[in-house]
Amino acid sequence: MLHANDNTHRMFVAEQVGIIWVYLPDGSRLEEPFLDIKKIVLASPWIGDERGFLGMAFHPKHKHNRKFYIYYSYMDKKKAEKIRISEFKVLASDVNKADPRSERSLLELEEPAANHNGGQLLFGLDGCLYLFIGDGGKAGDPFGKFGNAQNKSTLLGKVLRIDVNRKSKDGKPYRIPPDNPFVLDPKALPEVYAYGVRNMWRCAVDRGDPVTHKGRGRIFCGDVGQNRFEEVDIIVKGGNYGWRAKEGFECYDIKLCYNSSLDDILPIFAYGHSVGKSVTGGYVYRGCESPNLNGLYIFGDFMSGRLMALQEDERENKWKKQDICIGSTKACAFPGLISSYSKFIISFAEDEAGELYFMATSYPSAYAPHGSIYKIVDPARRAPPGKCKHKPIPVKTKSKHIPFAPLAKTVLELLNEPPTIKPPNTSSISTGATPTTSSKKAKKPASPKSSTKLSAVKPTVSGKKRQVKGSKTKLEPADEKTKAPKVSKASRVTSLPDRKGSQLTRAKKKLLPKKTAAAKEKKQKKKGVRSRSSL
Template identity: 35%
Template sequence: MRGSIDSVWKVTACAALGLAGQLAHALDGVVVAAGLNQPLYLTAPTGDSRQFIVEKGGLVKILSGGTVQSSPFLDLSAKVATGGEQGLLGLAFDPGFASNGRLYVNYIDAATNNTVVERYTLASGAQTVNTASAQRIISITQEPYQNHKAGWIAFRPGDSSNLYIATGDGGSGNDPQNNAQNTSSLLGKMLRLNVSGTGEGYAIPTDNPFVGQAGVRPELWALGLRNPWRNSFDRQTGDLWIADVGQGAREEINLELAGDPGGHNYGWRLREGSIATPGVGGSAPGLTDPVFEYTRDVGQSITGGYVYRGPSIEGADGRYFYGDFVANRLFSFALGSDGKPTDLREETAAVLDGTGLEGIASLGEDGLGRLYVVGINGTVVTLVPEPGTWALALAGLAAVAWRRRRQLAYGAA
């Protein structure tokens, strides 16, 4: 993906206006949870029918059969800082969770304000995680600001050893310490750590791109990120999608295809998207262009998402879905044969209208590949097929009554 600036697919105000004319396709949204306390993420172990919802304040709750269980699966509220963009920010289940019970969290520590990644183990037969099982993987010193903490963590499909960790630049404007370009800092980066051991700490994967290079931390997988908020692996291909929140002009998505050896520099603080950052920006050799970017007339804070690989929904299969937190808009696109985004669609009306969801904080993918939209206001919506012939049978009923029927039917499924 190391192309020229001309290869970047840009979304302008005119393109945004043209979204309204896109042909409708077979998507709908159903509320599966409401009343949560600032949910930030949703995930699940592969094959698990439940959904695990991360709340900013430090709780992980289980949604099962349309009901949020009363007892939290994991309670870290006593150790999590919650000011600004701090909080419990990430959750990843070990690929072998079904047999080893291991899971990982990323949070801002209330005692130190550091980013902390820990491993916990669910005891066999237990319904909740004992916090005494904590093993510290890494603690990353943070800047004294409360923003740009990122926090996503995940395993690439087919790789049970290496945990990817997204870190923001530490906060404030223009990355004042130049952390994102500083190869001796772990901030503003994508990290890759081998966590296959049984104790605390981690090992360096021998195939990390900067291993053995003087002045470069070997944990680094990629650099030049501002606040990579909600990234994902395509569960079918292993491609890595990195959504990076912009500062004042551009929101961007970066794409690393499966098999990419890593080592990309995505440009921050030199660049925001494909343009120089005013006052501090410029260029440097080898910067990697975003595969996609949009301007502030479309949205102001990108929330990265997923390529849909769940139960077949006409018009959704294989498309990348993402949102914007400030604009509360949901979009999707496909990748063309040339590897560039094509067929941009706005999905807001089809999926979110009438649900009450506000502030798209995350998209989520459960263990069966179904997609969810998580609102900071406590509402979670799942993508489902539009009703099709059901609409004829329900003609004449109020839209609100119909949607309630769908919610009940989904919750009982």
């Protein structure tokens, strides 16, 4: 999920199967997709399959040149599995539609295995395109004497940096930036910017402090580990990030690890598999709405569902971890709050105003319509009213709008509600939002993990969104000044059509005894009335 940085404040949400949707600032979704390349993209319904549509980036001058870039898996005519990085253009006649005929392939790489496909694309402040390529898959990077990641003559297991605004003299559809670190090394490919990476999943550029601009331009990445450790890195020019010699701070390949020429860059943070088994990199918060979160690097874990934050300690030159949790019994004691979000955290996002989101699913398959989008909000301290207003440039739309329709109240709406006759429900689990017509099963509450108040946002393909009452938590006492974010839940993304008859009606029908139901239906037929459940 990303924005085009064109002052329209639209968000573009891509699905692994190869389809991209446009969401407008009011939360509504356009009925027609921005791009649909499902027929080209290699994806499957296998649980945990890492192939598919994996990344996207808008050109820094997209507003003027209409260009954007995508990263996806596909199978060539010889049945070889590859990844492709391509350039596309948006139609001149409709800013909400990509031109499917404008694809220009920039780079293709054959994948030795189905996993470790990387997938991140982003533009740095230097205007160059950075590509984050996995090590080729399998386990332990078993390719060659030192593995792909330590071999600078292959593009696998690397961070690449290219200039997409120019073509090279040797016929490549991009130019090698002259200051790339290994352009003069005959044993290295000139595209390589950094190496020794395993499978970096989700990287982001720090906008910098809103006032001092400190930290601006740093690139943060989560690098998925092998058997023991997950890590977070800051990418630097020419850096060796250690894989397969090291995993996190520890040795993985003993011989490589003690090689004096390794000279690797250590992660800013690593955690063991008792915490989580697959890091999902996030963003440094630089938004306006939640001032206490400024400077926190917020990320998560795909397998455990943990949300975490790192805070920089400049004196000790360290990053200290704080858990962000929904579900603490003490924190959720406020009546009417719930504490559930989908376990498998897929990715993070930043909107044009700098506010943060994360995406998660309750079933980790590309074809399962169970994805949700959550907005991170800190209810403990909000920006003053009117401070964070922005005026999006209006966009002409030709497609039908599927409106945002909240089906549950937010925490602030609950607080402002007049007292009702019924006593408030104090259970953080039983006050979950009513399932929408298209939902197939209710979500399980998230288990308590630590301390941050979150409230959430879920987009459905039927376009209807629902907001789930936020759970209340606070950040751990590692830094009492930093309060916890609240997460707000949008709508369920699904490409399945709505079924006729409501979920509630179907549930009631199941509860009726067969004889009673048959008698009731017979009686209604005599009256010439059709039951809702038979529609």
